[in-house]
Amino acid sequence: MPIQSERTRGIRFHPKMLSASRLSRKSLTRKPLSLLLRALRIGSTAVNRLVDRVRRIQASLPTAGLKKTRPGRLEERFITGSYANHAGRRAYKLFIPSGYRNKPRPLIVMLHGCKQSPEDFAAGTRMNVLAEENACLVVYPAQPLSANVSRCWNWFIPRHQRRGDGEPSLIAGITRQVMRDYMVDRRRVYIAGLSAGAAAAAILARAYPDLYAAVGLHSGPAPGNAIKLGCARPVMQRSQFAITDNANASVDTALSIIPTIVFHGDQDTKVHPRNSEDVLSRSGAGKELERRLRQGRMPSGHAFSQTLYLDGSKCAVMEHWIIHGLGHAWSGGSPVGSYTDPQGPDAAREMLRFFLQHTHVAPVDSR
Numbered sequence: 001m002p003i004q005s006e007r008t009r010g011i012r013f014h015p016k017m018l019s020a021s022r023l024s025r026k027s028l029t030r031k032p033l034s035l036l037l038r039a040l041r042i043g044s045t046a047v048n049r050l051v052d053r054v055r056r057i058q059a060s061l062p063t064a065g066l067k068k069t070r071p072g073r074l075e076e077r078f079i080t081g082s083y084a085n086h087a088g089r090r091a092y093k094l095f096i097p098s099g100y101r102n103k104p105r106p107l108i109v110m111l112h113g114c115k116q117s118p119e120d121f122a123a124g125t126r127m128n129v130l131a132e133e134n135a136c137l138v139v140y141p142a143q144p145l146s147a148n149v150s151r152c153w154n155w156f157i158p159r160h161q162r163r164g165d166g167e168p169s170l171i172a173g174i175t176r177q178v179m180r181d182y183m184v185d186r187r188r189v190y191i192a193g194l195s196a197g198a199a200a201a202a203i204l205a206r207a208y209p210d211l212y213a214a215v216g217l218h219s220g221p222a223p224g225n226a227i228k229l230g231c232a233r234p235v236m237q238r239s240q241f242a243i244t245d246n247a248n249a250s251v252d253t254a255l256s257i258i259p260t261i262v263f264h265g266d267q268d269t270k271v272h273p274r275n276s277e278d279v280l281s282r283s284g285a286g287k288e289l290e291r292r293l294r295q296g297r298m299p300s301g302h303a304f305s306q307t308l309y310l311d312g313s314k315c316a317v318m319e320h321w322i323i324h325g326l327g328h329a330w331s332g333g334s335p336v337g338s339y340t341d342p343q344g345p346d347a348a349r350e351m352l353r354f355f356l357q358h359t360h361v362a363p364v365d366s367r
Contacts, residue, residue: 074128078119083174090170092141093118094178095128099135104185106136106356109175109204109212111197113219114152116338118142121194124330124337125348134352139178141171155199155223163207167200172208190355192216194330194339195271199223202279205258214259214358215283216351219328221271222278257311258283261319261354263347265326273322280320284309289317301343302326319354321345 077096082089097105108131112121118140122128131138143151153160153167160166175189191212193201198220205215260283264276289309297303302325309318323331323344331347333340 074132078122078128081174081177083170083177085169085173087166087169088147090141090144090174092139092174093122094140095122095131095138096182097132097135097137099132100137100182102183104183106134106188106190107175107178107184108136108138108352108355109171109189109191109201110138110140111153111171111191111193111200112140112143112151113193113195113197113339114148114150116151116194116197120337121197122337124333124340125194126334127348127352130348130352134356136352137178137182137184139174141174143167152196153193153200155196155203155221160200161203161207161223168204168207171200171204172211175211187359187361188213188356189360190214190216192218192351193220194218195220195328202282205260206282209256209258210360213360214261214355216261216263216347216355217276217279218263218330218347219265219268219271220275220279222275222282257287257317259317259354259358261321261351263321263323263331263350265323265328265331265341265344267325268328270328276320276322280309280318283318287311290314298332298343298345302331302341302345304345316354316357319350321347321350 074095077098079094079096080091081094082091084090099105108127110118110121110125110127112118116124122138122140127138130136143153145151147167148154155161157166160168162168163172171191175191178184179186179189189212191201191204192215193199195218198217199222201215202217202220203223205212260280262276262280264271264273266273289311292308292310294306294308295304296306302323304324305322307320307322308316309320311317321331323341326341326344329339329341329344330337331341331344332349333342333347335342
């Protein structure tokens with residue numbers, strides 16, 4: 001008998017079951033529906049897993065509602081997922097562009113700052129809007145209150161600074177899960193973050209250079225300079241600690257440059273701008289690079305200094321943007337989100353431009 005309403009013979013269905021049944025009625029009517037009916041007898045945990053599975057299947061189909069979605073309705077393609085391993089579980093939000101059509105697309109991993117959420121970070125950076133223009137997938141891992149009372153990524157704790165352990169393993173696991181469930185160009189996977197999220201992104205880029213082709217950092221402390229909570233604030237404010245390296249990458253990064261673009265405000269009182277210099281010195285692996293300085297000013301906005309670091313082929317492998325007058329905020333962001341300053345250069349647009357200029361020659365991802 002077909003389901004005629006959300007309440008039948010006085011039975012109140014579980015909200016997750018109602019959500020999953022709507023998905024089935026709209027587009028999936030074969031195996032997923034039979035699984036849903038079976039799930040009525042096996043409890044809410046199985047239902048949650050089933051709903052996640054149905055959503056992934058639905059999004060991966062070439063006709064899974066994407067052709068009918070108006071380009072302006074970005075929220076309709078901003079879906080929820082989760083990943084778990086030995087280090088715990090993390091939820092995430094995934095943006096799927098309307099141009100996703102059975103062709104490998106770039107993937108950007110975005111790590112929010114303290115006191116933020118994936119939805120807030122997406123709104124403030126406007127990365128989904130830019131990803132729609134460039135047909136990129138964007139995933140936003142979420143740090144729960146149970147892991148940090150301010151929702152900060154724990155970049156200052158050694159077990160969260162290593163490959164295969166703690167939060168790096170969870171974020172890399174989310175990245176791989178999206179790469180497995182969707183058509184992703186393995187040569188064009190990138191990671192970026194703000195503040196504590198920038199520190200975590202720098203750790204991931206160094207710990208997994210075989211996974212990420214480039215990294216974007218905004219207003220972040222230099223990871224590895226702190227090895228406990230008590231060291232975090234002095235590092236953020238003065239950056240006076242010796243650099244250590246706990247990344248334990250499985251490939252040799254000592255002789256390789258990590259393509260890096262960094263933004264920082266010279267009026268940032270939470271994270272000293274000197275941190276951005278520490279990050280760049282590590283990304284450049286001590287190599288001699290040609291520098292080119294460009295200065296400018298946004299119309300009715302902040303002035304900026306952009307330093308390009310060029311390799312022997314005159315390719316910009318690193319960029320350092322200092323935004324004059326900017327505090328601890330995402331440059332060029334939308335006031336709809338937190339920690340943004342719309343008067344600066346569009347950091348999200350510049351990061352995406354830089355990312356798409358860099359690809360892995362032969363990504364390894366050796367776990």
